[in-house]
Amino acid sequence: MGGKRKKSESEELIEGEKDNNKNKEGSNKKKREILPSMIKNKEKRSSVHAKLKHEKKLEKRKKLKARDAAEKLALELGEEPAPRMVPRTIENTREPDETVCRPDDDELFAGNDADEFSSVLKHDRTPKILITTCRFNSTRGPAFISELLTVIPNAHYFKRGTYDLKKIVEYANNKDFTSIIVVHTNRRDPGFYLTIICGCLSDALLVIGLPDGPTAHFKLSKLVLRKEIKNHGNPTGHLPELVLNNFTTRLGHRVGRLIQSLFPQDPEFRGRRVVTFHNQRDFIFFRHHRYIFETKESKESDSKGKKAKEDSKSKKAKDAKGEKITKEKVIARLQECGPRFTLKLISLQHGTFDTKGGEFEWVHKPEMDTSRRRFFL
């Protein structure tokens, strides 16, 4: 019986599909449109789905072609091409947030001068980082740490042993470290947690009432080690440049400064090495690249570059070299060095690591996720 029903159903479907193809424009007339998800037979469902997808792809390609042609035409006619549409993303429809920092905010700068990172960021102290793990770390943990050591200058790995984290903080304070990074590996492979305890030391003379340095707790995901990146480069020992993107709010600003204080503030530009922390939708993406500027001689022969020449004739008029024009063009090329990972802030705690008596500056709570367009960094 079941088989019968299935059969009849599929027949109906095929009919419906035909109809669909026939009068695609007039599909409004049709009573109900059949979605692939409504088909119960898996084989059929996947084939219908694939077909639909292919059609959509073709349509999109057509649309793009039409747009490009229109643009080209407009250019040839000397008109302004129609402005391209900006896609609506979650990010650019973000809910307005009053905590976004403004450049004319004098309180912000005064606050910056007073915060825990200012001694490092003002070159008074050079950052010195202690990296350690959780007590039971696994295969990927050490591999990640060894790569982290090449990324962060002046970082030192210490075996965790069975020490308490509070003892380690004390030790680091005595040894003049500026920050501690703890890499947790709680599942064997992908799930890491990263705790950065910053500015934990500062001279004890300076601040007595309050213990220093916020402790940031990140979730670490999507870790790709250097080995797993195709065509990866090997970084040199130069001090890297640091790019912090999109840390806009008051909290984001603070997290940005925390990350900034891990790196020396005087990059060696000769090394052409960039470390990027890019914030997007509250996820912080880490990338590590080498870059190079290459001067490329692009030869433009008649056969190939006719059109281009016409377009840019006015520009090249002064370049009276004749038929063969060699144009020097500087292009930047990137090579990824790895590792690659994503961080998400879980909490920011005032003072050094103290889970029981700690005072949090910011904790993520489920009730704060009132909308997917609300971001905190």
Added chain:
Amino acid sequence: MPRTTTVDCPGCPPLRALTFDALGLIKVIEARGEQGGVAKVVERWGEPETSKCVLAASIDDSKHDPLLAVARKSGLIEVLNPLNGYLRVSISNVSDAGARPEDDAVVGLHLFRRQRLESASRFCTLLTCTTKGNASMRSIEISNLPEESSSSSSFKSWNVCASGTILCSKVDRSENYAVFGGKGVEVNLWDLDKCTKIWTAKSPPKTSLGIFTPTWFTSATFLSADDHRKFVAGTNSHQVRLYDTSAQRRPVMSFDFRETPIKAVAEEPDSYNIYVGNGSGDLASVDIRTGKLLGCFAGKCSGSIRSIVRHPTLPVIASCGEYLDAPLHLDLSGQLFAHLGYKVTATSLCGLFLNSIVVFLKQHLTEVVFDSTFADKEVAQAAADPHIDETYNMKEIQGDETETLPVKRKKASKEKDNESKRKSSKEKTESKKSKSKKKSRRVKVESDDDA
């Protein structure tokens, strides 16, 4: 994604609150209008500087000549005029020359209300307590110029604890008793008139496993206005305890609240409800008789709560704290209970209602106080002004020693020039002017008496 119900926010009633932050700034938040007012920052006093970090503050918001005391990290205690932020007196709390103010920071500050009869005098009384347990009570003579003020003879100082650090102190409504507590210090009750300790708590017994939690009190408050015997204390091990000094030395009631240390407790007058705030930004209302959670204020706060204040007349509480996102948070608690009453039958008790006004203040806040005289401010101003004018006129009629007056006025104006950045409304400056004149008259009268 949590289920949320939207509550139409009626706006906040007219109120005025002062907040204090880690950079030593004082910000005035006002909401005006009969209903549907929007709370916003209207004034900012002081320049950002870390050494001026405000540790404690207390307000005496009497209708007549209100005062505001502020303790700063540098060891200074300043008495200000809460209407316009002008400095009235500044004294140093550092007792020994050798001690650094950072070592012995002020944790508790209380400005005593002046009695109606006494209000003519120019003395205000301050109780301060430092982390090392040095409590002191002093009277300060208030004059119009900061340089002329002096600490008067009635300076009492005593030590609250032998060891440990004091973290909280609170004076009861009748202002005769104070409670102190801290890390390694059991809460203890002091009689302020006699400066004697009248009661000390006893730490709770070990558990059946023999585990003893060390004493660490972080906040305390008296439960009701007319009874100094009952008070509530919050501990670092996320426990809230109710003590009754007439009953026993161990807590009468205690319950756990969430998992981070309790950082602030405040009482609801004329009821048994208290407000509890903790280190990870949970703010809740609890019936202290039973220890039952009445509801959580699921607002925008995401960081440690440093201070909770209940408005003396309006059904509003203000909390402020560490959170960078949205530091001041005013709740219409009247609304809360209306909602609770509605929801109690339907679902569990916690975590519903939200009717809060959040003001973003950019800094780590340390304290918040309400200026309760603001509600009928326009009216009060109108009423007060003629009175002041009258006294002024009387003095004009009396008309002796007219030359002293311009001098005073000049100094007052200089003070104003210094603070020209501040935008103060015209009527305020006017009232200030007339007040200072009145003050000068008082000074003069007194000097006559002396002579």
